Amino acid sequence: MTYLQKPKLHHPQLPTNGLGFTHRDYEGAISTLCAGCGHDSISSAIIQACFELSLPPHRIAKLSGIGCSSKTPTYFLGQAHGFNSVHGRMPSVLTGANVANRELIYLGVSGDGDSASIGLGQFAHSIRRGVNMVYIVENNGVYGLTKGQFSATSDLGSKSKKGAVNTDSPIDLVSMALQLGASFVGRSFSGDKRQLVPLIKAAINHHGAAFIDCISPCIAFNNHAGSTKGFDFVREHNEAVNYMDVMIGREPIVADYAPGTVEVVTQHDGSVLRLRKLVEHYDPSDRLAAINYLQERSASGEIVTGLLYVDPKADDLHDHLNTVARPLNELGTADLVPGAAALDKLNASLR
């Protein structure tokens, strides 16, 4: 049905957010991905998160690389500028964009082929620089657009649709992000919106490099028996450590939790994350413990999901560069050009 234009009309009683926008105002073009693709669920979660946060859609910049996942920015936030760059290079383009205008929200969308192979270097360096962004990897463990080759996140021993067994060790982007100094790290599953939407909301409100690894089954090439990224496998092995509510501003707290089961984290911008713990001793402020726990559970074949680590007081690249509060792209001749008098003085020192 992708040849159809998406109708702009909607039900008059569709709920609106703080800006008076409906859910529809955050949508994009109709997806051209396969019906049932996990990536579409992630797009939908992004739409939901932005709607719930009442973000002006045009103040978001969505950037991607190449691949199925990188096509998805077309399918959400139609009023936002998008940049479908080159394979594995979204992080550098996003870094440059972020440096040019610190006031927009930067959403980097990538896949496991894009970020764990050709883009592994740029993934790593954008994280270690602390670029203020939400970096989502739509991780399906397979090359979809070229029809079913293993990706670098394919698990050891997992089977391709054609029956080949993967003999290479997988790259775990979450562990890498933690090691590289990401100040917000989460993992989720495209089939678990209840967990994913708040995670994206919290990541958007995070000041610093926020990384989300989202397992997103490839319905066409990696959803069979023997796959470790298919719907059934992920549902069976999903070990969520927490679920979260994100409170912005002065929203009344209505939920009632049993004592000791909720942890409250207040981020830089004042947003409050209320974490409902599912694993009693899991502490998302302890980077080292998070890395250990992930390794331990991974060895038992479990996929740990939830908000895995957060440093609510993190710095970002602009803090490191000490840039002015005004976006660099707004500076004009008077701000930037030292002028003739300064040049004369300089000339005099060069004789």
Place this chain on the structure above:
Amino acid sequence: MPKPITSVNDFVVKFANVNGSGSASANQLFAKSILRMGVPIASRNIFPSNIQGLPTWFEVRVSGANHLGRRGGVDLMVAMNPQTWDADIASIDPGGYLFYDSTKPLPLSKFRDDINIVGLPLTQICNQAYKDARQRQLFKNIIYVGALAWLLGIDLGVIEQLLGEQFKGKDKLIAPNIQALHMGRDYARDHLPQIGLKVEHTDAVGDRIFIDGNSAAGLGAVYGGATVAAWYPITPSTSLAEAFMRYCKRFRHEADGKARYAIIQAEDELASIGMVIGAAWNGARAFTATSGPGISLMQEFIGLAYFAEVPAVLFNVQRGGPSTGMPTRTQQADLVSCAYASHGDTKHVMVFPEDPAECFEMGAQAFDLADRLQTPIFVMLDLDIGMNDWLCRPFAWDDSRQLDRGKVMSAADLESGKQFGRYLDVDGDGIPYRTYPGTHATRGAYFTRGTTKDRFAKYSEDGATYVDNVNRLLLKWETAKRLVPAPVRRDAAKPTNLGVLYYGSTTPAMNEALGTLEAQGVHVDAMRLRGFPFSDEVEDFIARHDRIFVVEQNRDAQMRQLLINECEVDPAKLVRVLHFDGTPVTARYITGAIAGLVNASTAAPLRKVVG
């Protein structure tokens, strides 16, 4: 024994040193002292890809007549490196002078009988004066500067003043340096013979400044309004990014210390150009500085910027290629790799500065061009311009000049209902309008991509849509011909059917060669190319001459290739004059090559000339 060379304010001194021995600052002191006496100089560093131990040379051309290219040959060799002794001695012109450390006696076979030998027991003097090994090493250089000053008649007061400026703030270093300087001067005065080379006070420098092209280009980027620099260290471009940093620190901080710029040392060249494209897409002026190997790495992104029409400025400080090539030697060998960088049908704008003054001007102008044309702009320096100090006209700036941000639709434009199509050619010049991300709530958003799209930025694989788009890019290319710096023409004294085309760092040597050729009765009209694509004036110049020499510093005559390709010129008309051993081209080489070609064709008019 030929007659000793005698010359006032017109000779070449070459220093042969060991890298990392502290000779560089002493040699620069020597060079600058001549300049301060009002005598023009050109100095060139010939250095290895090494931090310590390998041979390095410093050549100073003293030219009262303002010949600032390399001349070729050496009149006075300051031979301080035993590793290169034989070759250094061999390079002295007959009748020239050898200045060396005579502490250790050398067999007669190590010298030549057609040069004049001036021995100074440098190590001995030094060892007597200093106990500390580091001091011996450093002051040794100053001592020979003192001795040379005496031999050449350089004003010692000028050197003392320069030392005072150099060590301002570290004042206790001034006296020992002056002491060492006098030590050399005194020994030379008391023991050495007079030589025929002299420096005399004159007033031929005027208000010119002495600076390297990388610093000038970095300053140009500040004046051009660049706010984002993303780069990866590579010789010989590193000092360009560092100069931008230095000038930003001076000119671009708020009272509270906040910076009106961002400099990122990226993880590699790919990330550098990616950041530049991201920043420029988002409305900041951004650049990278690199050299040939970096350009090779950036190819994919350059194609994206061309096709998606994102401005970008790339300073390419060219070095000897291919591959790692000669990292510390100069060439103009990246013309083709920049002109047609990336896969598919691509063409890119290049500008060719002749000296640091133009590095500054074009360095600033490149940002206007990039925004105006919405495409990558290559500023083509080379190691010779980039890393050597050149004497050039002072930097100038018109305070009424505003940054030209090109065709950008504002929120008000969009609000007023003006039609926006990202790739819509509204003005008929092939250049569409763009919007910065976040401009308007409901209008002006679009998707930037490397895939084919229609005029409204919508993805399309339709053949007609593709052709429409790439033909518009050709129209934009035509527009670029009128915007790049125009060529500079210099006609011969007499009408001639011979022409010469040249560009960049070849200019000073070419200017001198033209004078020499003219004196020999060889009249050649000259045109200095400053931009690519070529303007109509270039085609006209080629059409008006029967034979055109194309002088360049690469093996494959890359500018000639571009001329043949873009102007559809008969290749037989364009004669190669090529110099590509990694050293800057000399006036003697160009003169000899052109005179030889002209004479050969006069002697045997039917022979086809190949350059």
